[in-house]
Amino acid sequence: MPSSPVLTLADLDRWSHAGTALAVLGHPIKHSISPPMHRAALAAMAATDPRFTTWTYVRFDVPPADLPLALDRLHAAGFHGLNLTVPHKVLACATVEKIDPAAHPIGAVNTLRRTPTGWEGFNTDGYGLATAITETLSLNLADRPVILLGAGGAARGAAVECLRRGCRALWIANRTPANLTTLLNLLRPLAGAIPLHGFDPAAPPAALPAGAIVINATSAGLRPEDPLPLDLAGLPTPCGVYDMIYNPPETPLLAAARARGLPAANGLAMLVHQGARALEIWSAAPVPASIMRTAALAALP
Numbered sequence: 001m002p003s004s005p006v007l008t009l010a011d012l013d014r015w016s017h018a019g020t021a022l023a024v025l026g027h028p029i030k031h032s033i034s035p036p037m038h039r040a041a042l043a044a045m046a047a048t049d050p051r052f053t054t055w056t057y058v059r060f061d062v063p064p065a066d067l068p069l070a071l072d073r074l075h076a077a078g079f080h081g082l083n084l085t086v087p088h089k090v091l092a093c094a095t096v097e098k099i100d101p102a103a104h105p106i107g108a109v110n111t112l113r114r115t116p117t118g119w120e121g122f123n124t125d126g127y128g129l130a131t132a133i134t135e136t137l138s139l140n141l142a143d144r145p146v147i148l149l150g151a152g153g154a155a156r157g158a159a160v161e162c163l164r165r166g167c168r169a170l171w172i173a174n175r176t177p178a179n180l181t182t183l184l185n186l187l188r189p190l191a192g193a194i195p196l197h198g199f200d201p202a203a204p205p206a207a208l209p210a211g212a213i214v215i216n217a218t219s220a221g222l223r224p225e226d227p228l229p230l231d232l233a234g235l236p237t238p239c240g241v242y243d244m245i246y247n248p249p250e251t252p253l254l255a256a257a258r259a260r261g262l263p264a265a266n267g268l269a270m271l272v273h274q275g276a277r278a279l280e281i282w283s284a285a286p287v288p289a290s291i292m293r294t295a296a297l298a299a300l301p
């Protein structure tokens with residue numbers, strides 16, 4: 001699969017595509033593996049449905065200040081769908097014409113679908129996470145307590161998904177207490193009868209439940225020198241550990257989980273399934289997630 005060049009808004013002056021165009025917007029964007037993932041899926045879909053032979057998926061480097069202009073220009077250029085990655089997921093909420101009600105509590109959108117007059121925003125990260133946990137760990141968020149690490153954007157999406165799916169209890173740990181408090185305050189109205197607690201990852205409380213799904217939604221583990229986001233030895237035995245990080249493929253948290261004999265998986269399946277769901281939204285057709293997974297693995301450094 002040939003790699004797609006990194007485009008900028010200036011390239012739109014010369015842009016033409018006789019077919020349906022999709023794109024991912026980010027800043028930076030050159031490390032994104034969404035283009036090979038989506039292009040592989042579209043090639044497979046085209047083999048059985050000729051509609052998809054003219055679909056393409058490209059990438060644009062768009063600085064945050066240019067996002068409103070980029071959304072206008074991509075709409076005028078006829079783009080059908082967009083993925084948004086760092087730093088655009090929250091910013092886009094102020095610019096799009098409408099937001100899928102399910103994405104409202106998350107306050108972030110990662111998938112935009114063209115409307116006649118603008119863009120409709122969706123968030124497929126929660127679906128990606130829940131599907132990945134079922135696929136890789138054979139666990140369901142609905143059946144278990146969840147111990148969620150982090151209070152940033154990914155943690156907020158994960159927490160909303162855990163509550164929406166009816167987890168038994170949600171325990172959230174974060175390094176910076178103020179960010180944890182902000183997230184807990186946002187979630188309280190959504191929790192209903194589900195017990196919701198915060199804790200300091202440096203001092204896990206004795207009341208933490210056994211048999212929980214541990215989800216790492218911090219960026220601790222991206223770099224070799226990062227500390228563990230939580231010492232698993234201090235917990236009652238969890239039933240599995242899911243780390244949203246996929247590069248590196250084995251974080252120290254995942255290594256610690258495997259050393260304890262716990263089922264553990266990295267964030268690649270989440271990336272694949274959020275992408276597959278986005279392509280379903282744009283195409284209204286079945287999407288081959290397994291082909292996206294193979295392409296994503298091949299594209300990773």
Ligand code: NDP
Nearest residue numbers: 150151152153154175176179217218219220244267270271
């Ligand atoms: P944010 O910057 O919004 O949040 C980062 C979070 O990580 C905060 O809770 C922050 O805590 C915490 N953190 C950062 N460094 C450390 C550290 N050294 N020790 C402990 N905690 C730390 O990032 P996102 O929420 O957007 O992303 C978080 C992770 O999720 C990233 O690794 C990202 O790659 C991954 N991700 C994976 C996806 C997938 O499809 N697999 C999708 C989306 C995200 P504090 O509040 O204290 O600063």
